[in-house]
Amino acid sequence: MLSRPIAVAPDGRDWAAVRADLSAHGNATVYGQLAAWQPDGEHSPALRAVLGRDWPRGRVVEHAPSRHRYIASRLLLKHTAAAALRAEAADLEIAYGLTGRPSVRGCDQIDISLSHTDTLLLVGLTSRGRIGVDAERADRRLYGLSMARSICTPGELTALDTLPEEERNDRLVCLWTLKEAYTKAIGQGLRFPFTAFGFELGPLPGGTGHSECRPVRLCRPDGTPAGGAAWSFRTDVLHVGDVAFRVSAAVRDAGLGRSADIDAATMLDSEIFAAVSEALAGP
Amino acid sequence: MSTGVPPKSGPGRGVPAPAGPHEAGAHDCSTRRPGATGAAPPTSRLDDSVRSRAACAEALLGDPAEPGNPTGYQALLAADRSAVPPAEAEAALDGFGINAEFVPRELGGRFDSAEGLLRVLRPVFRRDTALGLGHGLTTFTAASAVWLSGSTEQRTSLAGRLLSGSKATVATYETAQANDYVRGRISVVPGPGDTWTATGLKPVVINLRRADALVLFCHTPARHGGSSHRALLLDPHRLPATRYRAIVRPAPERAGLRAYVGAGAWLDDCPVPCDALLGPPGSGMATALRTAHISRALTAALVVAALDTALRAAVHAYCAERSGAGRKAQNDPGSAARVLVGALVDLLLYDSFAVTTTRALQLRPAEAGVHAAAVTSLMPTVFIDTMNGLATVLGARLHADGGAVGAYRKFLRDVPLMTVGHVGTAAARSTLIPQLKRLAHASWCAWQEAPAGLFRPGAALPPFPYGELALAGGTDSLSGTIAVAAAAPHGRGLVERNLHGLAEGMTAELRDLRTRVLALPSPAPGSAASPAWCGLADRYAWVLAAAAVLGVWRHQTTGFLADPAWATLALHRIARRLGIRTTDPPPECASRIHQEILARFTERRGYDLYATPLAG
Numbered sequence A: 001m002l003s004r005p006i007a008v009a010p011d012g013r014d015w016a017a018v019r020a021d022l023s024a025h026g027n028a029t030v031y032g033q034l035a036a037w038q039p040d041g042e043h044s045p046a047l048r049a050v051l052g053r054d055w056p057r058g059r060v061v062e063h064a065p066s067r068h069r070y071i072a073s074r075l076l077l078k079h080t081a082a083a084a085l086r087a088e089a090a091d092l093e094i095a096y097g098l099t100g101r102p103s104v105r106g107c108d109q110i111d112i113s114l115s116h117t118d119t120l121l122l123v124g125l126t127s128r129g130r131i132g133v134d135a136e137r138a139d140r141r142l143y144g145l146s147m148a149r150s151i152c153t154p155g156e157l158t159a160l161d162t163l164p165e166e167e168r169n170d171r172l173v174c175l176w177t178l179k180e181a182y183t184k185a186i187g188q189g190l191r192f193p194f195t196a197f198g199f200e201l202g203p204l205p206g207g208t209g210h211s212e213c214r215p216v217r218l219c220r221p222d223g224t225p226a227g228g229a230a231w232s233f234r235t236d237v238l239h240v241g242d243v244a245f246r247v248s249a250a251v252r253d254a255g256l257g258r259s260a261d262i263d264a265a266t267m268l269d270s271e272i273f274a275a276v277s278e279a280l281a282g283p
Numbered sequence B: 001m002s003t004g005v006p007p008k009s010g011p012g013r014g015v016p017a018p019a020g021p022h023e024a025g026a027h028d029c030s031t032r033r034p035g036a037t038g039a040a041p042p043t044s045r046l047d048d049s050v051r052s053r054a055a056c057a058e059a060l061l062g063d064p065a066e067p068g069n070p071t072g073y074q075a076l077l078a079a080d081r082s083a084v085p086p087a088e089a090e091a092a093l094d095g096f097g098i099n100a101e102f103v104p105r106e107l108g109g110r111f112d113s114a115e116g117l118l119r120v121l122r123p124v125f126r127r128d129t130a131l132g133l134g135h136g137l138t139t140f141t142a143a144s145a146v147w148l149s150g151s152t153e154q155r156t157s158l159a160g161r162l163l164s165g166s167k168a169t170v171a172t173y174e175t176a177q178a179n180d181y182v183r184g185r186i187s188v189v190p191g192p193g194d195t196w197t198a199t200g201l202k203p204v205v206i207n208l209r210r211a212d213a214l215v216l217f218c219h220t221p222a223r224h225g226g227s228s229h230r231a232l233l234l235d236p237h238r239l240p241a242t243r244y245r246a247i248v249r250p251a252p253e254r255a256g257l258r259a260y261v262g263a264g265a266w267l268d269d270c271p272v273p274c275d276a277l278l279g280p281p282g283s284g285m286a287t288a289l290r291t292a293h294i295s296r297a298l299t300a301a302l303v304v305a306a307l308d309t310a311l312r313a314a315v316h317a318y319c320a321e322r323s324g325a326g327r328k329a330q331n332d333p334g335s336a337a338r339v340l341v342g343a344l345v346d347l348l349l350y351d352s353f354a355v356t357t358t359r360a361l362q363l364r365p366a367e368a369g370v371h372a373a374a375v376t377s378l379m380p381t382v383f384i385d386t387m388n389g390l391a392t393v394l395g396a397r398l399h400a401d402g403g404a405v406g407a408y409r410k411f412l413r414d415v416p417l418m419t420v421g422h423v424g425t426a427a428a429r430s431t432l433i434p435q436l437k438r439l440a441h442a443s444w445c446a447w448q449e450a451p452a453g454l455f456r457p458g459a460a461l462p463p464f465p466y467g468e469l470a471l472a473g474g475t476d477s478l479s480g481t482i483a484v485a486a487a488a489p490h491g492r493g494l495v496e497r498n499l500h501g502l503a504e505g506m507t508a509e510l511r512d513l514r515t516r517v518l519a520l521p522s523p524a525p526g527s528a529a530s531p532a533w534c535g536l537a538d539r540y541a542w543v544l545a546a547a548a549v550l551g552v553w554r555h556q557t558t559g560f561l562a563d564p565a566w567a568t569l570a571l572h573r574i575a576r577r578l579g580i581r582t583t584d585p586p587p588e589c590a591s592r593i594h595q596e597i598l599a600r601f602t603e604r605r606g607y608d609l610y611a612t613p614l615a616g
Helices: A015-025 A045-054 A064-085 A154-161 A165-185 A270-281 B050-061 B073-081 B087-096 B098-102 B114-127 B129-149 B152-163 B284-322 B333-363 B368-399 B403-418 B421-442 B480-487 B494-519 B530-554 B564-577 B587-602
Strands: A027-033 A094-096 A102-104 A111-117 A120-126 A129-137 A198-201 A216-219 A231-240 A243-253 B167-171 B186-190 B196-202 B211-219 B229-234 B244-248 B263-272
Touching: A015 A027, A015 A064, A015 A120, A027 A064, A027 A129, A027 A231, A027 A243, A045 A064, A064 A094, A064 A102, A064 A111, A064 A120, A102 A111, A111 A165, A120 A129, A120 A243, A129 A165, A154 A165, A154 A198, A165 A198, A165 A231, A165 A243, A216 A231, A270 B284, A270 B421, B050 B087, B050 B114, B073 B087, B073 B403, B087 B098, B087 B129, B098 B114, B098 B129, B098 B152, B114 B129, B114 B284, B114 B333, B129 B152, B129 B167, B129 B211, B129 B229, B129 B284, B129 B403, B152 B167, B152 B211, B186 B263, B196 B211, B196 B229, B211 B284, B229 B284, B284 B333, B284 B368, B284 B403, B284 B421, B284 B587, B333 B368, B333 B530, B333 B564, B333 B587, B368 B403, B368 B421, B368 B530, B421 B494, B421 B530, B480 B494, B480 B530, B494 B530, B494 B564, B494 B587, B530 B564, B564 B587
Parallel strands: A111 A129, B167 B211, B186 B211
Antiparallel strands: A027 A120, A094 A102, A111 A120, A129 A243, A198 A216, A231 A243, B186 B196, B196 B263, B211 B229, B244 B263
């Protein structure tokens, strides 16, 4: 089961809930507002220490809005990872894979994913395998722009056609974010053809109080179930200020079961460490 | 359990006979011995060279894609769906005398090098990781603990049992942040007289119900120091039924390795005779860690076989699309070609490191543990990233249940379990990190290249140095290769000059690492600085991988591996993973790799360093 996104602010009061979700479900998704995560000054030594090798370089430096977004999103990412690991953000290095996928270098007990759009910053974490998250403004216009055929499988197009006209754009935004989340979880993003896999969305559960959280199932292009038992999905609508965002997450469980402990402080095995140190001290 | 059914098709099934000065007199690999389990291995029928034995294993297993092949994908995937071991494939391996590959030559077997074993096991792992682990590597890992620390009687007795078809298994220590596959502790205390008693539950012990020998790593009542660990060598069939049980649990439907992980060991004040103690008092952890050097090197090298099959499946899809069968597919063929090039380069990069590490067990036994830990720590990244990249080429074919794509999906599920995920990398880093300060002082500013033999796959090796395989040596000559490569003349063409620049970049990275490692407070479990140490250990592992690539390239004089194209792309990919800014590699590098991908596919040769002929 994937957890409902949790709002977090830089003051740190919300991290206990994030750790509780990780402990109970092996995953957590957090979101923050761009304005809240922008630092007051961009040149403080403390900010430079936290960002470390993520200090803005190259073209991102020149364009102020891009730089602000870059810094705020990395701050949220590093502070979220640090909270999950009970570590100092400045001690973590974010590594980027060859497709740009982020991870915490040397700390593979968690996997992370980052998305940002408009005023929303979104981070997903899992201790079970790989995660991808994606966010879009819920009112982003996709339907009617000839995009459906490049996003949807034949099965999804058929399902889309059965919906009332006014629901179709929302369905398309929902599918788009789910597909982004799935392909980000496998580190490929748009490189993976979106028409090579699909989703079947169940009906809205009654009385849950969670807006727009539908059951989601992975399908083949023809609409038959893809048997992806290792995968879990979740899609929600979040309201931040007066803007609604569609937010989706995908997690692939590696099948190794639960790890009760993911703290950075306990990841070195004390017995191995002692034996190696003793051997080096040697006679 | 093994039926020993003879194969349907004829000798070799398309595999060319091995050639070479020492391999004349080709053997007949086509006949599986009926009822092979329990029978003596047919050593007399085998040409003794490693290359010949590896080719024999490949020929025996046959074309994996052939629908009627009892040891092909269809049969292997069907057995997996039923959560049972693939009986015919196991019988074929028994007929080959696979267990003799695990027993040192001086004890009557054929084992004389870890590299030789990896070459013989690669055909198995190319088809099915679970089979390779359950009917191969697990027995060897358990046996290695006995070859390393057992008495003459224990070694002789286990060798005899393995040569008569027995399996062995091992229950390792529970290490930090354990998951469901490594959880559980067994403790052992002195019992009446000179006996001991063992108590505890280890929920997952691979192949336990079929094993005649169990190596059990236990804790003692001593809380600290060397005496807090003991290793035992038990015959589970001789333990009292009221005190020992193999706890059987049905494998969950989607669980990986499901035919082999269905049982765990339960012991309750179970009496253990004193001749079951493995090694002198206090040697349990040393035995476990020295065994881990061997099993880590081999596991890394064998995961390459899974990537080999995955790459071949993607190349097959790519060629089908190019030939027009799938022209409607929206995959951009240029992008697919780039993915394939990246996959082969990463495979060769990782194989360079894995094979170098495997050879280091014999050529540099004091430092092999450092390399084994480092190569292990990179495995999840290399494996998952390569598999996921290839998924973009497979596209909608990814949903197919059978054939090589079915095997691809099974690898994706099984390999993370074989390497036990984060627990495996955390244990490896726990071996590596205490040595980093000493390595930084002693080795990272050395200008001495590692011995050339380390980088020559298949070259002769000295006898396996059981006594010299150090728990921790605190030295590393592999990284010295980078400085030597960077100091060499700039090279002839554009590609070599690019490679030289990348080697200089790696030298700078090693220098920076040295500064950072020496500046950090000494590492300790529980320390707040642990993530910083783990980050540096990861960077160091990538630098070692670059050193292995440079070494393999520098020490070849002919053939594809002597071409700087692959090494240039490999170092470029490592540099990008480390966030080192580089210029784009010359475009001819990718063209050269692309050409090699298609040539090996057409000629049915493996994608690893050895490029050996395949049965399919």
